[in-house]
Amino acid sequence: MKRRDVLRSSAVAGAAMIGAPSLVAAQAQRVLRFVPQADLAILDPITTTGFVTRNHAFLVFDTLYGWDEQYRPQPQMVEGHTIEDGGRTWTMTLRDGLRFHDGEPVRARDVVASVRRWGARDSFGIAVMAVVDEISATSDRAIRWRLKRPFPLLPDALGKVGANVCFIMPERISSSDPMTPIGEMVGSGPFRFVANERVPGSRAVYAKFDGYVPRPNGTASLLAGPKLAHFDRVEWMTIPDASTAANALRRNEVDWWEQPTADLLPVLQRGRGLRVEVLDPTGAIAMLRPNFLHPPFDKPEIRRAVLGAINQADVMTAVAGADRALWRDGVGFFAPGSLMASDEGMEALTRPRDIARSRRELEQAGYRGEKVLLVVPTDFPAINAMTEVVAATFRALGMNLDYVAMDWGSALRRQANREPPERGGYNAFCTYTAGVNQFNPAAHNFIRGSGLTATFGWSSSPRLEALRDEWLQSDNDDIRRRIGRDMQRQAFIDVPYVPLGQFYQPTAYRDDLSGVLKGLALFWNVRRG
Numbered sequence: 001m002k003r004r005d006v007l008r009s010s011a012v013a014g015a016a017m018i019g020a021p022s023l024v025a026a027q028a029q030r031v032l033r034f035v036p037q038a039d040l041a042i043l044d045p046i047t048t049t050g051f052v053t054r055n056h057a058f059l060v061f062d063t064l065y066g067w068d069e070q071y072r073p074q075p076q077m078v079e080g081h082t083i084e085d086g087g088r089t090w091t092m093t094l095r096d097g098l099r100f101h102d103g104e105p106v107r108a109r110d111v112v113a114s115v116r117r118w119g120a121r122d123s124f125g126i127a128v129m130a131v132v133d134e135i136s137a138t139s140d141r142a143i144r145w146r147l148k149r150p151f152p153l154l155p156d157a158l159g160k161v162g163a164n165v166c167f168i169m170p171e172r173i174s175s176s177d178p179m180t181p182i183g184e185m186v187g188s189g190p191f192r193f194v195a196n197e198r199v200p201g202s203r204a205v206y207a208k209f210d211g212y213v214p215r216p217n218g219t220a221s222l223l224a225g226p227k228l229a230h231f232d233r234v235e236w237m238t239i240p241d242a243s244t245a246a247n248a249l250r251r252n253e254v255d256w257w258e259q260p261t262a263d264l265l266p267v268l269q270r271g272r273g274l275r276v277e278v279l280d281p282t283g284a285i286a287m288l289r290p291n292f293l294h295p296p297f298d299k300p301e302i303r304r305a306v307l308g309a310i311n312q313a314d315v316m317t318a319v320a321g322a323d324r325a326l327w328r329d330g331v332g333f334f335a336p337g338s339l340m341a342s343d344e345g346m347e348a349l350t351r352p353r354d355i356a357r358s359r360r361e362l363e364q365a366g367y368r369g370e371k372v373l374l375v376v377p378t379d380f381p382a383i384n385a386m387t388e389v390v391a392a393t394f395r396a397l398g399m400n401l402d403y404v405a406m407d408w409g410s411a412l413r414r415q416a417n418r419e420p421p422e423r424g425g426y427n428a429f430c431t432y433t434a435g436v437n438q439f440n441p442a443a444h445n446f447i448r449g450s451g452l453t454a455t456f457g458w459s460s461s462p463r464l465e466a467l468r469d470e471w472l473q474s475d476n477d478d479i480r481r482r483i484g485r486d487m488q489r490q491a492f493i494d495v496p497y498v499p500l501g502q503f504y505q506p507t508a509y510r511d512d513l514s515g516v517l518k519g520l521a522l523f524w525n526v527r528r529g
Contacts, residue, residue, distance in 0.1 A: 029528055030231060030232040030233065031231060031232065031233045031234075031235060032231040032233070032234045032235070032255050032256065032513075032523065032526065032528075033235050033237060033253070033254040033255045033256070034234060034235065034236050034237065034254065034255065034256045034258065034521070034523075035236075035237055035238070035239050035245050035248070035249070035254050035256065035257040035258060036052055036055065036236050036238065036258050036521075037051065037052055037258045037259040037380065037382075038050075038052050038238070038240075038377070038379060038380040038408040039052070039200070039201050039202075039238045039240075039379065039407065039408055039409055040052055040053065040056050040198075040204045040236060040238070041200070041201075041407070041408060041409020041410075041412060041413075042181065042409065042412055042413070043056065043181070043182075043183075043185055043193075044181040044182045045057035045061070045163065045164060045165060045167055046117055046118055046121050046122075046164055046167075046178060046182075047121070047178075047179070047180075047181045047416070048163070048412050048416070049163040049164060049433075049445060049455060049456070050163070050408075050412050051163065051434075051520075052408070053163070054162075054163040054164075054165060055520060055521050055522075056193075056204065056236075057165065057167050057187075058165075058189070058223075058520075058522060058523075059189055059190070059191040059193070059206045059234065059523055060101075060167075060185050060187040060189045060191060060192070060193045060206070061167035061168060061169065061187035061188065061189045062076060062077050062098075062167070062168055062187065062188045062189045062227075063076050063077060063158065063159055063165060063166060063167060063168065063223065064076060064077045064078050064092065064111065064155075064158045064159065064166065064168065065077075065078065065155045065156075065158045065159025066159045066222065066223030066224040066225075067156075067159050067160060067161050067222055067223050067224065068221040068222050068223070068224035068225070069221045069222045069518055069519065071161075071436060071439070073155035073156050073158070073159040073160075074159070074218070074221075074224035074225070075215075076159065076215065076223065076224065077094055077095060077098060077106070077111075077168060077188075078092045078093060078094060078095065079093045079094065079095045079096075080092075080093060081093070081155075086150060087147070087149075087150030087151070087152065088146065088147045088148075088149065088150060089144065089145065089146055089147070090144070090145040090147070090154060091138070091142055091143070091144050091145075092111075092142070092143045092145070093141055093142050093143075094106060094107075094108065094111070094140075094141040094142075094143075095213065095215070096141070097213045098188055098213055099188060099211045099213070100170050100186055100187065100188045101186050101187060101188065101192045101193075101209055101211075102170070102186050103211070104170060105140070106168065106188050107137065107140045107141075107171075108137030108138070108139060108140055108141060108142055108143045109137040109171050110168060110169065110170050110171045110174065111137070111143050111168055112135050112136065112137050112143060112171075113169075113171040113174040113175045114166065114167065114168045114169050114171075114174040115128075115135060115158075115166060116129075116135070116174075117169075117174045117175070117176070117178045118164060118165075118166040118167070118178075119132075120178040120179075121164055121178050121179075122163075122164035122165075122166070122445075123442075123443065123444070123445040123448050123454075123455065124156075124157045124160060124442050124443045125157065125164065125166065126450075126453060127157070127442060127468075127472055128151065128154065128157045128158075131147050131148045131149055131151045132145060132146070132147060132148070133146040133147060133148055134146040149473075152475070153442060153472070156442070156443075157442070157443075159223060159224075160443050161222065161223060161434065161436060161437075161519060161520065162433065162434055162436065162437035162443050162445075163445075167187065168187070168188065169182075169186065169187060170186055173186060188209075188212070189209065189212065189227070190208065190209055190212045190214070190227045190228075190229040190523075190524050191206035191207060191208060191209055191229060191234060191523065192206065192207045192208075192209045193205075193206055194206065194207050200409075201238060201407075201409075202237070202238050203235065203236060203237055203238065204235075204236040205233060205234070205235050205236070206233065206234040206235075206236075206523070207232065207233055208229045208231065208232050208233070209229070212227070212229065214226040214227050214228055214524075215227075220515075220517060220524065220525040221517070222517060222518060222519040222522075223519075223522075226524075227524035227525070228524055228525060229523070229524050230515070230524075230525075230526060230527035230528075231523070231526070231527075231528075234523050237254060239254075240379040242260070242261040242263075242264055242381060243264070245257050245260075246260065246264045246267060246268060249268070249271075249274065249508060249509075249510070250267075250268075250271050250274070252273070252510065255509060255510050255513060256507070256508070256509040256510070256513065256521070257507070257508045257509070258507055258521050259381070259382060259505055259507065260276070260506060260507070260508045261381045261382075262319070262320050262321030262323075262326070263321065265321070265506060268508045273510055273511050273512070274508055274509070274510065274511060275508070275509055275510075275511045275513075276506050276507070276508045277506060277507065278326075278504045278505065278506050278507070279507055279516070279517075279518050279519060279520060279521070280434060280435070280436075280504070280505070280518070280519055280520060281504075281518070282335060282434060282435030282436040282439075283328075283335075283434075283435045283502045283503060283504045283505075284382075284432040284433065284434060284435065284502065284503055284504075284505055285331060285335060285432060285433055285434075285435050285437075285438055285499065285500075285501075285502050286315060286316075286319065286382075286386050286430065286431070286432040286499075286500035286501055286502070286503065287430065287431060287432065287433070287446060287497040287498060287499055287500055288306070288310065288386075288390050288428060288429075288430050288497060288498040288500060289428060289429055289430070289431060289446065289456070289457040289497045290303055290306075290427065290428045290457060290495070290497070290498075291425065291426055291427050291428060291457050291458070292451075292457060292458050292459050292460055293418055293425075293458055294420050294421065294425065294427060295370050296366075296367050296370045296372065296427070297372075297427055297428060299365060299366055300493065300494055300495060301361075301364075301365030301366065302362065302365045302366065302367055303494075303495035303498070304348075304361070304365070304492075304493075304495055305358055305361040305362040305364075305365050305367070305397075306358075306362070306393075306394075306397070306495075306498060307348060307349070307492075307495055307498045308348060308351075308353075308357075308358050308361060309353065309355060309358035309362075309393050309396070309397055310349075310353075310390070310393060310498050310500065311353045311389075311393075312329035312330065312331060312349060312499070312500055312501040313329045313501070314389050315386050315389045315390070315500040315501055316328070316329055316500070316501040316502075316503055318385040318386060318388060318389045319382050319385045319386050319501075319503050320503040320504070320505075325504075326503060326504050326506070327501060327502060327503040327504065328501065328502050328503075329349075329501045330346065330349065330350050331349075331499050331500075331501050331502045332344075332345070332346055332349065332488050332491075332499060333438070333447060333487065333488045333491040333492075333499060334438050334439070334440075334444070334484060334487075334488065335435040335436070335437075335438040335439050335502075336435075336502060338438065338439040338440070339439070339440070339477060339480060339481060339484065340438075340439065340440055340441070340480065340481070340483075340484030340487070340488075341484065342481070342484055342485045342488055344484075344485040344488040344489050344492075345488055345489050345491075345492040348492050349499065355396050355397065358397055359397055359398055362397055362398070362399070367399070369400050370400060371400045371401075371402045371421065371427075372394060372399050372400060372401055372402060372427045372428065373402040373404055373421035373425075373426045373427045373428075374387065374390065374391055374394065374401060374402065374403055374404065374426070374427065374428050374429070375387075375404060375406065375411050375414055375415065375426050375428070375429040375430075376388075376391070376403055376404060376405045376406065376411075377406060377407065377408045377410075377411040378405050378406070378407065379407050379408050380408045380411075382432065382503075382505065383408075383430055383431060383432070386430045386432075386500055387429075387430040390428075390430055390500075391403055402421065402427075404426075411429065414426055414429075415429055415456040415457075416456055418452075418458070429456075429457075430500070432500075432503075433445070433446065434520070435502060440471065440480070441467070441468040441471050441472075441483075441487060442468075442471070442472060446459075446496060446497050447464060447468070447487065447491060447496055447497075448464070448465070448468070448496070449461025449462065449463070449464035449465045449468075449494065449496060450465055454496075457496075457497070459494070459496035459497070460494075461490065461491075461494040461496060463490045463494070464487060464490050464491065464494060464496065467483055467486050467487045467490065468487070470483055471483045471487075507521065512528050512529060513526055513527070513528060514526070514527055514528075514529065515527050
């Protein structure tokens with residue numbers, strides 16, 4: 001559906017509502033209208049790391065554990081666990097009464113199949129499966145893990161917030177090929193996906209699942225605690241045009257706009273009946289991800305030359321505006337303030353930018369005018385803004401830029417294509433991840449150096465992999481800090497990606513909403529009034 005068609009259907013719907021004010025008022029109390037950061041183009045949360053898909057999946061699916069606001073894993077679907085054999089045997093017991101949206105009970109074998117599918121794609125999941133001798137269902141509610149060595153981070157992996165998340169699905173769905181997207185959205189989460197009301201490019205609808213059994217105690221905190229649904233429906237309305245989204249929010253045509261653009265923040269902050277706040281205190285860390293499989297970025301010298309030309313302040317200003325409270329530069333390969341962050345090698349990013357010098361370095365690195373296909377998602381404002389700055393830098397370096405504009409869904413699909421650019425692949429794309437994902441190398445997908453088993457871009461670095469393995473086997477903070485310095489030093493050599501800075505993305509919603517949780521756009525605990 002084209003943008004003009006979306007706006008036309010929204011206008012028709014709005015006109016119809018005007019004629020039935022009492023009906024509208026009643027429905028408004030039961031329906032949460034949400035504008036996501038981009039269109040929900042891919043439904044399967046295991047085959048993409050896109051946060052739009054992850055956020056959608058948190059409505060539909062549930063997880064064994066969930067991180068709280070202090071990033072500690074808490075039991076969610078599990079009642080609890082026991083650890084035996086010196087940490088080599090874990091037994092997890094599911095809570096009683098859990099059911100999928102198709103009415104079937106959640107069984108341990110569903111968990112086993114879901115974990116295996118997730119563990120074939122996710123960075124942290126691959127690390128988990130590398131130490132697993134066996135995972136089995138010993139009863140309908142019990143899952144037994146036999147490990148090759150102790151792995152105390154197991155609940156952290158199963159409850160993490162960053163994509164890919166270990167969502168639990170029915171065995172008949174999750175036993176499918178992890179490289180092939182699933183087509184059926186059946187979970188056990190607090191909302192059901194209403195497939196027949198989905199309009200690609202325009203709308204996705206979720207209905208409260210009356211059979212959901214929330215945790216009986218605790219306090220909602222990020223992904224932990226009871227997931228209480230207070231709305232009968234959640235309607236995602238894709239509005240690519242920022243001004244249209246802002247006006248819809250101000251006129252109370254929508255309740256919540258996930259990612260307002262920087263230029264419209266002052267208008268929203270002054271708006272009557274609106275609240276603007278940053279949900280994620282760890283921010284979002286932007287990056288340029290080169291494709292290691294094809295020239296010219298198969299050469300580390302060329303990747304280093306590009307890194308030396310990027311100005312993080314320029315990128316962040318384009319994304320988040322002039323307010324320095326909403327962004328920072330001087331960001332390395334781990335989240336600022338985390339245990340792993342350091343100043344190791346940072347002069348490569350912080351020294352004065354000199355395009356003439358970078359052009360010489362690029363030529364000395366062996367760049368000979370190869371075409372560089374840059375993926376440009378035009379309907380995702382934050383990523384589009386950073387990509388525009390990167391494109392301008394490529395041009396200033398004299399690179400033969402192939403600027404390929406497309407919608408976000410097409411960009412996600414293209415990122416997964418390993419073919420050469422002329423056969424549907426690419427050379428580079430920009431993206432971002434949550435700062436919490438870069439606290440350490442366990443959940444940090446983009447610092448992996450595992451080649452074809454790494455996330456899109458397929459970075460390769462045996463040294464980074466060895467250091468990551470060392471980190472996973474250490475429980476000493478001093479040793480982990482040293483590993484962090486070593487990993488950053490190596491990352492500046494191998495350049496798995498180019499850090500572009502950190503920004504703090506505000507969200508905006510009507511002030512009659514309460515219970516909005518910190519961390520990301522979540523739809524339980526939120527209520528009107």
